[in-house]
Amino acid sequence: MKQKPGVNxxxxxxxxxxxxxxxxxxxxxGMKVAIxxxxxFLMAGIRFFTAGAVLYVIxxxxxxxxxxxxxxxxxxxxxxxxxxxxxxxxAWSEQRVSSSIASLIVAAVPVxxxxxxxxxxxxxxxxxxxxxxxVLGLLGIAxxxxxxxxxxxxxxxxxxxxxxxxxxxxxxxxxxMYSRSARMPDSPLMSTAAQMLTGGMLLITFSYFTGDWSKLxxxxxxxxxxxxxxYLVVFGSIIGxxxxxxxxxxxxxxxxxxxxxxxxxxxxILGWAMVGEQLTVNTxxxxxxxxAAVVLVTLFRGRPQKTGTQAALDxxxxxxxxx
Numbered sequence: 001m002k003q004k005p006g007v008n009x010x011x012x013x014x015x016x017x018x019x020x021x022x023x024x025x026x027x028x029x030g031m032k033v034a035i036x037x038x039x040x041f042l043m044a045g046i047r048f049f050t051a052g053a054v055l056y057v058i059x060x061x062x063x064x065x066x067x068x069x070x071x072x073x074x075x076x077x078x079x080x081x082x083x084x085x086x087x088x089x090x091a092w093s094e095q096r097v098s099s100s101i102a103s104l105i106v107a108a109v110p111v112x113x114x115x116x117x118x119x120x121x122x123x124x125x126x127x128x129x130x131x132x133x134x135v136l137g138l139l140g141i142a143x144x145x146x147x148x149x150x151x152x153x154x155x156x157x158x159x160x161x162x163x164x165x166x167x168x169x170x171x172x173x174x175x176x177m178y179s180r181s182a183r184m185p186d187s188p189l190m191s192t193a194a195q196m197l198t199g200g201m202l203l204i205t206f207s208y209f210t211g212d213w214s215k216l217x218x219x220x221x222x223x224x225x226x227x228x229x230x231y232l233v234v235f236g237s238i239i240g241x242x243x244x245x246x247x248x249x250x251x252x253x254x255x256x257x258x259x260x261x262x263x264x265x266x267x268x269i270l271g272w273a274m275v276g277e278q279l280t281v282n283t284x285x286x287x288x289x290x291x292a293a294v295v296l297v298t299l300f301r302g303r304p305q306k307t308g309t310q311a312a313l314d315x316x317x318x319x320x321x322x323x
Contacts, residue, residue, distance in 0.1 A: 013251050016243040020259045023240035025266025028099035028106075029274050030236060031091045033228035037221045039212030040091040045203030047229060048083055051237035052196025055189055058242075064187035067194050074182035075191070079199025081175025088203050089168035096161030098277040101144055103267030104290050105165040110260065110297045111137030112173035129300025133293045140289035141166075143282050188245055196237070260298065261291055 034043050060066070067075065094102050111134050114126055126134070145162050185191045207213060247256040268287055271277040 009250065013247065013255075016247050017251075017255070017258075019243040020240055020247065020256070021262045021266055023235040023243075024259055025103075025263040026270055027232060027236040027240075028090075028094070028103040028267040029270045030228045030232045031102075032094045032099040032271070032275055034225050034232060035091055035094060037225040038229065039207060039210075039215045040095065041088050041203050041207035041210055042212040042216060043229060044083070044088045044091045045200050045205075045207055047200070047232045047237065048087070048196040048203065049200025051233050052193050052198075052200055054233075054238055055193035055241070056197060059187055059190040059193050062187075062189065064185065064190040067185045067190065070183050071185050072194060072198065074179075074184055075194035076198040076202070078175050078179045078182060078184070079195045079197075080202050081171050081178065082195060083199030084202045084206060085171030086168050086175060087172075087199075088206065089164050089171070093161045093164040093168065096158040097165065098271055098283075099275065100268040100271040100277050100279070100283055100287075101162075102165055103264045103271075104144060104283070104286055105141060105162070106169055106172065107260070107264040107290050107294055108137045108141060109169050109173050109176070110294050112169055113176060114297055114301065116173060116177055127300055130297055133296030133300065135293075136289055136296065137293035140286045140293055143286040143289060146282075188248075189242075192241060257298065260294055264291060 031040075031044075034047075090102055090106060114130055114134055118126055145159075185194060244256060244259070264287060268279065268283070272279050
């Protein structure tokens with residue numbers, strides 16, 4: 001959908017785009033700080049259930065219909081793959097690896113999605129540009145995995161953490177692919193609200209079996225972690241996503257989708273500036289390689305252009321719920 005004319009509209013688009021860049025890019029550092037004194041799966045569950053409840057109320061007040069039974073079921077499946085298997089594992093992995101490394105591995109999700117499409121039912125061979133992007137993405141991940149570690153700096157390569165992030169990325173990509181054909185609410189806001197509500201409940205339930213509840217000591221939770229959780233709920237999930245939906249309605253979808261390139265850069269910079277994560281040569285090199293891979297895959301994927309609601313849904317279902 002084309003943007004509305006006028007100077008004010010241009011300013012609003014700029015503000016909304018900046019919000020998506022900064023707020024979503026900051027979620028990786030936000031998770032890192034929140035889990036300093038909060039169990040990871042429980043923290044993620046509270047975050048998404050709270051944000052989902054707020055978005056549900058906003059959606060209903062905006063006139064969206066209550067999801068039907070089949071839509072709740074599909075939302076639960078997507079929520080399990082995106083939020084439990086995706087974001088929950090990312091939060092857990094940040095106990096072992098830096099937020100910078102987490103953001104870079106997750107940034108490669110479009111690469112996995114193209115591989116799934118290639119080896120899936122369609123079996124459609126991607127063009128040369130996409131193949132180059134896939135190879136670059138895998139190379140970037142290899143650069144991260146095989147860097148020399150210094151465990152006392154908090155930025156070392158931890159094999160368990162890396163493997164967990166790769167599993168999270170695969171779950172993320174699977175959920176994104178499934179959501180394209182699943183029966184979901186027509187309203188993008190309600191669709192995300194349903195995913196967050198069901199995914200949040202699954203995370204809270206799962207956290208009981210991982211021992212998060214027994215590890216929870218409310219009196220020991222720091223103000224810093226509370227602030228980070230508040231940031232994740234308000235700025236990461238509610239304001240950031242609302243700004244993204246507004247962009248899809250008032251600017252070109254291709255402009256809104258540029259967050260996929262910018263977020264990992266913001267995450268790496270914030271990790272260095274706010275939590276003192278050391279930037280190794282390997283991490284910086286991997287950042288350049290992986291971001292270049294995502295750009296190539298996005299530019300050369302060769303999918304037909306879509307308009308209106310379908311374009312918005314296709315883009316928003318790829319990654320937005322995880323920020």
